[in-house]
Amino acid sequence: MNCTRSSSPVSRALSGPDPTTCVYSCQLFVVPTPVATISPFNGRPILRSDCMAGTTRRGENGRSDRTRADALLASAKDRLEHSYVVEAVLHDMVKLCGRLDTVPEPRIVQLATLQHLFCPITGRLRDGITVGDILHQLHPTPAVGGWPRADALALIRNLETCSRGWYAAPVGWVGTEDAEFAVAIRSALVSDTDVIVFAGAGIVAGSVPEHEWQETDDKLQAFVHAVNAQATRP
Numbered sequence: 001m002n003c004t005r006s007s008s009p010v011s012r013a014l015s016g017p018d019p020t021t022c023v024y025s026c027q028l029f030v031v032p033t034p035v036a037t038i039s040p041f042n043g044r045p046i047l048r049s050d051c052m053a054g055t056t057r058r059g060e061n062g063r064s065d066r067t068r069a070d071a072l073l074a075s076a077k078d079r080l081e082h083s084y085v086v087e088a089v090l091h092d093m094v095k096l097c098g099r100l101d102t103v104p105e106p107r108i109v110q111l112a113t114l115q116h117l118f119c120p121i122t123g124r125l126r127d128g129i130t131v132g133d134i135l136h137q138l139h140p141t142p143a144v145g146g147w148p149r150a151d152a153l154a155l156i157r158n159l160e161t162c163s164r165g166w167y168a169a170p171v172g173w174v175g176t177e178d179a180e181f182a183v184a185i186r187s188a189l190v191s192d193t194d195v196i197v198f199a200g201a202g203i204v205a206g207s208v209p210e211h212e213w214q215e216t217d218d219k220l221q222a223f224v225h226a227v228n229a230q231a232t233r234p
Contacts, residue, residue: 097123
């Protein structure tokens, strides 16, 4: 994919259609994604992780949107994929926090071109927990490292033949009282003339290869639209 713009206008184009996501632009690496946040509350930092797994496209109108959302909520494969992410995050966050708060069932979150199964998890951090502790415990998430983590990572190391580079890494910032991090899944590496885009899909029991390829392509469309919009500007 060719372009003649820097990452900054691409970042602005990506942030417009999806106000529920944050867009990180680190040098020439762009990541529009939901995040894990640490923020103070009554003198104690609160950790929140947004679990998003299970995907379908937006519909052409409100009715088809709802039809697709209902089908996603009823999909055994997507519910299984989502449950792995929630299970892993709960497993890791309980080591960092006291009581955890979540929702009993996933709900639908709508982005500009996609709909996801969504489940927020929050907890008050234990005393002495650092940002480094959080990153070490939560990364890699099942979305990029599989679950159970140790077995999945061993399989990935044997099957993947190239370096991921910045793809799938944690990206974010740290302040004096708060912090925010995301996993660079849907992301792009931007140069003066090219954009290399990244996306992926969760493979679980019930996955159909053709459907997973289509889902990956659907996830890339936000980048395609943003880059094309910048490339055609005078």
